[in-house]
Amino acid sequence: MFLPHTDADREAMLRTIGVEKIADLFKSLPGEHLFPELDLPPGVTEIEALEELQHIADANETTGELxxxxxxxxxxxxSPAVVDSILRRGEFYTAYTPYQPEISQGTLQAIFEYQSMIVGLTGMDVSNASHYDGATAVAEAVNMAYHNFRGKRAKIVLSPGLHPHYRETVHTYTVDSDILLEGEHTPLDAGPQALIPLIDENTALVAVQYPDFFGRVHDFSKLIEAAHEAKALVAVHVNPLALGLLKPPGDFGADIVTGEGQSLGIPLSFGGPYLGIFAARNKYVRKMAGRIVGETQDTRGQRGYVLTLSTREQHIRRERATSNICTNQGLVALAAAVYMSLLxxxxxxxxxxxxxxxxxxxxxxxxxxxxxxxxxxxxxxxxxxxxxxxxxxxxxxxxxxxxxxxxxxxxxxxxxxxxxxxxxxxxxxxxxxxxxxxxxxxxxxxxxx
Amino acid sequence: MPEPTVFELSSPGRQGAYFPEPDVPRADIPKSIMRDDLPLPEIAEVDVVRHFTRLSQLNHGVDTGFYPLGSCTMKYNPKINEETVRLAGFANIHPLQPIETVQGAIGLMYELQEWLKELSGFDEVSLQPAAGAHGELTGVLIMRAYHQARKDHKRVKMLIPDSAHGTNPASSAMSGLKIVQLPSDARGNIDMEALCAECDDTLAGIMITNPSTLGLFDEHLQEVCDCVHEAGGLVYGDGANFNAIMGISRPADCGADVLHFNLHKTFATPHGGGGPGSGPVGVTAELAPFLPGPIAAVIDEGSEEEPPLYSLVNPKKSIGRVKAFHGHFGIMVRAFTYMMMLGGEGLRAASEHAVLNANYIQARLRDTYTIPYDRICMHEFVAEGHWEDAPGIHALDISKRLMDFGIHPPTNYFPLIVPEALMIEPTETESKETLDVFADTMIKIAEEALTNPELLQTAPHNTPFGRLDEVKAARELVLCCWLPENKEE
CATH class of the missing domain: 3.90.1150.10 (Aspartate Aminotransferase, domain 1)
Incomplete structure (x- = not known):
């Protein structure tokens, strides 16, 4: 399936390589385990596969039926029809990370526009090209704040109003560091002020959610004031759709805004793939993880775009990089960009x-x-x-x-x-x-x- | 002609999508919580469609042409996958629905886990990680948790070959490990002497990409694994190159303890311009209790009349979740569709032909390009993109010139241990004709390097954009369009 080779092709190719049969190409592999028996069914054609998958899909009850x-x-x-119609363009979805900008301007400009609209929505100065989801975006905010103080401030204050999956993810990411996570067990009805007594000169970050997991829209001004007095950073995690109405975190002093972008036209799809939004103040741009697209010019004087600030990243810094993130959620960020442009x-x-x-x-x-x-x-x-x-x-x-x-x-x-x-x-x-x-x-x- | 940005296309009062008036009474919205201004563009539907369509036309994708980008496995992405993932029963289900309403979805995850186990030889699989690098981080955290659970706290050293992808050391560092780089020997294998010298009681493990980023199957794999295991360490397999070995060699049989898969490479799910991918992790029985949850499981075998009951469970000593919800389900549906169509034998044939195609191109280019590790390769190989008699030409120039012929360049300057590296991975879905056009073009470019080097140095010529100034981008840092509020300044 999906192999264009004819018998004549295979023979000609093997002759050029100088071996007799395909199995000869695997002679250097450990012989005792070579070509194992696989207990897997035989292949099927497209009609049969679609029928079987339709059958599996029908075993689920959808949000259309319920x-x-x-x-x-x-x-x-x-999600308006335009969004999926653009996502289905093979030029977008069958491309990879835009390593070669001359033939990737579509992806690059779309991501640049995504970054710009996230900046507008959140009131921050810069956005990256996205993380995996809301949970990993919060974990990267923790990581960034910790490194911002060169590891000298170990405390991270997590609001109990942060999504439990996000807090769990932060725990998983930080288990082997000296980071201390506090605040998750403060009383739920005490509001953001309950976190203030936890903030001290050892605090790198205070992370809150807006609206919080319970749906509440808090006034964070006192909390943020207290955090900034202690020179700690504040990350506000958002539902981007809510920002169509609510004051953007940039207006009340956030240093970092993370978000779950699923509400921007992305299907529920049983939990993923979704979109991790990450934006920050200008002064943290070199500390942010993830891909970032910047504007430049080509040799013909045309405006164009490239991946930039790559010296922050793992393929250059290897073990000294602050994060191992390699790609972004390219296609999902594109969906969000189309959605935001359209609405x-x-x-x-x-x-x-x-x-x-x-x-x-x-x-x-x-x-x-x-x-x-x-x-x-x-x-x-x-x-x-x-x-x-x-x-x-x-x-x-x-x-x-x-x-x-x-x-x-x-x-x-x-x-x-x-x-x-x-x-x-x-x-x-x-x-x-x-x-x-x-x-x-x-x-x-x-x-x- | 460069395309205007969405903000440049914007005119006050336009809108591309509309929603009904509320069918409920309007509630009061406290002024104190409302924003003053929303700096987003205002564009009509048709212009949004044209804008993004025109942008798409500036991209090279697998659908538009050959894409031999090494280590990325840019194989054809079957169109049927794009249909199955959009079936309402998959697209429109909420991750927190009661399990009895999502038996199809959890069952599909279970089956996918079973296929991955059979192909790799591992005992358990978690589908949670979102991408290859995320799977690596997960795998390394599992190794750490295993040693910690045994109270073996001094194991802080991770061995990583010098040919490894940058995410390997970065993932290990995120898990608090100390990285020791291992040299490669003259045949591109891990240097056994250097390895053995590091195998002591501080060893957490080794991260091996096999086949390596040189496209070579390590000839000492068994000894490497034995040496690490004898010292009490674990072997991490980076499954980036799994497309070379499906149905041919199983990592667990060869001694790996943990491995991540890349559904977006091996199992034909689209790369999406840089994501979303999916990086499931497979482990041996000994490491299974540490996997991140949730994992799909059968909690009731069922009977002849009743189907089995599936649920999502968390392993006993789980390292915890690495993201929200259950992983990239949409990518799992695509991968499962692909696997079902190929079947066991089809997957084996895919790997065989991936290796055949790579060796064919290697054979055709051998007389023109230096192949630093010249032996039978696996699904990819590395050539050097420079010649002594063309001193002004670099791998980058060859890459840019390839674009003039409608071909995406190979991976440049990686692996780091080969000077002027061109890493070429054709994949199995390309025909002999496509491979011949590529080889002929590469040979023609090699001639041009001697006769008209400037043609390469100023390439590309036939693309909508010429070379872009990366230094200017990094120095001037324009990371955002002019927003409406900036415009007025």
């Missing part, structure tokens, strides 16, 4: 407002069901936490009979934090008023059942 209120870091949004200034704002209104309608309706109440008083965007009268797992199991995917069960990740009966509910533009009303009716019914 009414989904699941968010918790991955959101069900509409633009007005579209992104309208969409953010639409999400805001729908979520607030849903919150009001749910809070009016007996036994349910909103857990927090802070403003929220398109996701909020609800205290339920029964365990969430029990409610969700019953909601499935109504073809409803209930919200995320906070009791799973926060069992010891008093959130056993709390549900995190996301409402996007994909949910109609009727569906919200249906959800409210179903919640009432399954609670009383």
């Amino acid at each position: 009414i989904s209120f699941l968010g918790a870091g991955a959101y069900n949004h509409y 633009g200034k007005n579209g992104l704002q309208q969409l953010a407002e639409l999400n805001y209104h729908k979520a607030h309608y849903a919150a009001e309706q749910i809070a009016s069901i007996e036994g349910f109440e909103l857990a927090y008083a802070e403003p929220f965007f398109n996701e909020f936490t609800v205290r339920c009268p029964k365990p969430v797992a029990e409610l969700n199991a019953k909601l499935l009979h109504f073809d409803i995917l209930g919200g995320y069960d906070l009791g799973e990740a926060y069992a010891n934090a008093g959130l056993e009966e709390h549900m995190l509910i996301a409402v996007t533009e994909m949910i109609s008023r009727e569906e919200i009303d249906h959800f409210v009716e179903a919640l009432t019914e399954v609670t009383n059942a």
Whole structure:
């Protein structure tokens, strides 16, 4: 399959090489294990493969068949047809990292535009070409802050409002360093101020999320002031769609902005591939990990683009590089760039407002069901936490009979934090008023059942 | 003509996508949380489409021409993969759905793990890592965790051959290890004497790319593994070059303890202009408890009437997650589609023909270019891009000249141990005709190097852009378009 060789080709090629048969090319390999028996099925044609994969796909229940209120870091949004139509261009998706800029200007300019729009959205000065996802972007922020102080400040303050997967990833990345992670167990309802007493002259970074994992939009000004007084950096992790409406972190003093870019037109796809956004103030540009595209000129005087500042990276610095990252999420960053160009200034704002209104309608309706109440008083965007009268797992199991995917069960990740009966509910533009009303009716019914 | 940027195409009041008016009452939005301005472009749909279409036309991809970029395995990316990944049952499922609603997805992950285990000989696989370098980091963290769990705390030394990719030392350093570089011998193998001298009780392990970045299968692989194991170290296999050995030689059979795969190289998923990739990690039974979760598993075997029940589980002593959710599922669907179509024998044939193609080009260029390690190669080989009688010509000039003929250049200046390296990997999906055109072009360029060196030094000539000034880019650092607010300044 996918081999163009004819028997005549193979014979001619082997003759040119000077061997008799293909097996002769493998004579230098350890003989006892050569050409193992493989317990794998025979190949199939395209028709059969598609049929089989359709069968596997049909065994899943999709967010098209179910009414989904699941968010918790991955959101069900509409992606305009233009986005996928551009992604399907073979010139984009069958190219690799633009090592040869003369024949890669498409990828390079698209990434340059992606960087520019991320700068505009976050209020930072520079953006890189992206990381793997939100979790690894936060881990790279920790890494960068630690190296910014040449390892002399070992403490990283992590907000308990950071996505639990992101915090776990930070733990995995830093296990073999002398980095100390604090703050994750501060009380959830104490707000960002609860982190202030942890900040000292040994603190390299304070990392928070905006809106946080529970949907809350905090005012971080006091926390950031305290961090900057101690000369520590502050990283704010964002949902980029929320920034269509909310004040950008650049306005309230963030030094680094990380983000999960999935909400910019990227399919849910069972958790990946997504997009790790990473932007910072100008003075950290040489400390940032990851690929960066810069503007320049070609020999004919034309404006063009290249990968730049590569002396920061592993292929030059090897073990002295601050990160091992090699590529970016090229195609996903392209998708986000197309999405942001298409919606633009007005579209992104309208969409953010639409999400805001729908979520607030849903919150009001749910809070009016007996036994349910909103857990927090802070403003929220398109996701909020609800205290339920029964365990969430029990409610969700019953909601499935109504073809409803209930919200995320906070009791799973926060069992010891008093959130056993709390549900995190996301409402996007994909949910109609009727569906919200249906959800409210179903919640009432399954609670009383 | 250079393409304007999206900000230059912008006009106030335009918009390319619209959303319905709210069907719910409008809620109050506190002014204190709202932004004042949103500096994004304003462009009509048709102009967004034309802009990105024109940009795409400035790219060279596997779909537009030959792409023999060494160590990157730029094989044909089957179109059917782009259809299967977009099936609603794969694209529109949330990672946190109850497992009974995503049995197809977890089952596919399970099957993919099983295929990778069978092809590599390992006992367990985690699909979590997002890319090759991410898989390396994961693998090294597993090695560290294994030694730590045995309270063997002094093992802090990682051996890395001088031909290795830069991510190897960078990944090891991120895991707090001390790197010792090993020289290569005259045949391109790891220097056994240097290796043995480093095999002591501080050894954490060795990172081996096999076949190496020289495209050579290490002739002492067994001794290397034995030597490291005897000293109590572990062998990490960098699976970047797995496309050479599918169904031919299994890393676990040869002594590797842990290995990362690159689904985007070996299993034909597209490179996407630099990602997303996928870097699953395979390990021996001894290291399996340390894998990052979640891993797809059968938790109920089922019966004749009932299918098995799949779930996502976390290994006992897991190093923890290395990213959010379950890995790059969209890449897994593509890779699984490809593997299913080829089957076991097809995968073996793919590797055989990858090696055949590389050896054919090597044979055709042998008389014209210096081949520093001239023996039967695997799926790629390294040539030197310079000649004594053409002193002004470098590998870079040859590369740039190749673009004039619609061919993507080989990898330049890597591996570092070959001067003026041109690393050539044709892959199995290229026909003899394509390989002949490439070889003929390389020979023609070698002639030009003598007769008209300036033609090479000023190349490319037939591309939309000439050579770009990288020094200017790094010195002046323009990393962002002029945003609307800057425009007014």
